[in-house]
Amino acid sequence: MEVTREPLPGAGDFRARQLLSRDMLRGDLEGEALDRYVEERVMTTTLDKAVAWARGNSFYPMTFGLACCAIEMMSIVGARMDIARFGFEAFRASPRQADLLILSGRVSIKMAPVIRRIYDQMLEPKWAISMGACCSSMGVFNNYALVPSDKFMPVDVHVPGCPPRPEALAHGILRLREKVQGTEKQGWRERYDAVGTEEVLTSGDTDGVQINVQPGDTAGA
Amino acid sequence: MPDATGLELTAQELRDADAESILGTVFHRGQATLLVNPSSVHGVLERLQSKGYSFLASLHGCDYYPEEPRLGVLYELLDMDSVDRITVKARVHTDAPRLASVVDMFPGADFPEREVFDMFGVVFDGHPDMRRILMPEDYEGHPQRRDFPIGGEPVLFTYNEERSYGKWQ
Numbered sequence: 001m002e003v004t005r006e007p008l009p010g011a012g013d014f015r016a017r018q019l020l021s022r023d024m025l026r027g028d029l030e031g032e033a034l035d036r037y038v039e040e041r042v043m044t045t046t047l048d049k050a051v052a053w054a055r056g057n058s059f060y061p062m063t064f065g066l067a068c069c070a071i072e073m074m075s076i077v078g079a080r081m082d083i084a085r086f087g088f089e090a091f092r093a094s095p096r097q098a099d100l101l102i103l104s105g106r107v108s109i110k111m112a113p114v115i116r117r118i119y120d121q122m123l124e125p126k127w128a129i130s131m132g133a134c135c136s137s138m139g140v141f142n143n144y145a146l147v148p149s150d151k152f153m154p155v156d157v158h159v160p161g162c163p164p165r166p167e168a169l170a171h172g173i174l175r176l177r178e179k180v181q182g183t184e185k186q187g188w189r190e191r192y193d194a195v196g197t198e199e200v201l202t203s204g205d206t207d208g209v210q211i212n213v214q215p216g217d218t219a220g221a
Numbered sequence: 222m223p224d225a226t227g228l229e230l231t232a233q234e235l236r237d238a239d240a241e242s243i244l245g246t247v248f249h250r251g252q253a254t255l256l257v258n259p260s261s262v263h264g265v266l267e268r269l270q271s272k273g274y275s276f277l278a279s280l281h282g283c284d285y286y287p288e289e290p291r292l293g294v295l296y297e298l299l300d301m302d303s304v305d306r307i308t309v310k311a312r313v314h315t316d317a318p319r320l321a322s323v324v325d326m327f328p329g330a331d332f333p334e335r336e337v338f339d340m341f342g343v344v345f346d347g348h349p350d351m352r353r354i355l356m357p358e359d360y361e362g363h364p365q366r367r368d369f370p371i372g373g374e375p376v377l378f379t380y381n382e383e384r385s386y387g388k389w390q
Contacts, residue, residue, distance in 0.1 A: 144369065145364070
């Protein structure tokens with residue numbers, strides 16, 4: 001078989017651009033040539049978009065582990081998931097320096113005020129990820145000791161699992177990045193075109209109806 | 222473990238010192254248990270300690286609902302020299318659950334006694350710091366009692382999201 005070699009498309013163009021850059025750096029470029037040079041190389045955007053892009057690519061998570069999910073949270077910084085690829089690896093030991101709180105594990109009633117305080121100490125803008133079944137819905141510990149995290153602080157992303165694998169948490173962080181950067185895809189409702197099918201009961205409907213209420217529960221909080 | 226005979230001998234020895242102290246003995250699957258009058262727990266543990274049971278391996282509570290007296294407090298003692306274990310069990314009623322603290326003899330009983338108080342509501346007289354250890358200080362009730370309701374905070378779903386205390390933006 002005959003091998004034919006061809007120059008890469010645009011290779012000559014590349015050399016021309018190289019020489020142009022050299023001229024610009026030397027200050028030899030003037031007038032119209034300089035204008036065209038700048039026009040070709042400057043990208044315009046809004047400040048909000050630039051800031052959101054920077055924020056979304058440099059989360060500083062809080063070093064804060066609650067239970068077994070924390071082990072999975074630690075492993076996302078390791079070599080296999082390597083969250084440093086996305087710029088999220090700098091775990092900060094102080095809430096003043098962090099802007100992402102990953103609730104990794106079960107939240108007991110006694111711990112809830114502590115977490116709320118840590119969250120309040122974080123500087124704006126700040127986000128929170130509720131990781132695992134326990135701190136989203138109390139998981140297997142539906143008893144006197146625990147409280148779901150939505151009850152005492154705003155949560156941006158819930159990552160389900162018991163515990164979620166590091167991939168799942170990385171996915172959660174990437175979804176949070178989408179949210180921060182304004183390209184938010186909320187979840188399965190948008191994916192499956194199911195907006196408007198929420199089972200929200202108006203207060204009038206619920207007087208006689210109790211959904212998912214077990215003995216000992218307070219109906220619907 | 223002391224065998225069944227050894228358990229009876231120990232019980233008799235304690236009865237000789239205080240006739241009211243021992244209510245009975247149970248020897249079940251190699252485990253020796255002394256049922257002790259709640260008012261003489263401190264004296265019995267003191268005598269057992271001087272006999273060689275110098276290590277309090279565990280102190281925990283139990284709820285025997287609907288039996289009466291409902292609450293039980295179990296002291297697991299260990300003799301380190303002869304590797305003997307003995308269980309001391311005291312039963313108290315829920316209307317006046319009081320026992321003498323053994324922190325003066327076994328300093329390690331400090332936190333377990335607070336936990337038994339927290340979870341079962343047994344008050345230990347003479348404890349230096351008798352308050353809750355696990356639950357928040359303003360918590361009401363003793364959650365490990367068997368008449369404590371099962372189930373906790375209702376979980377937020379979309380159907381009750383609108384009525385939660387904090388509807389977050």
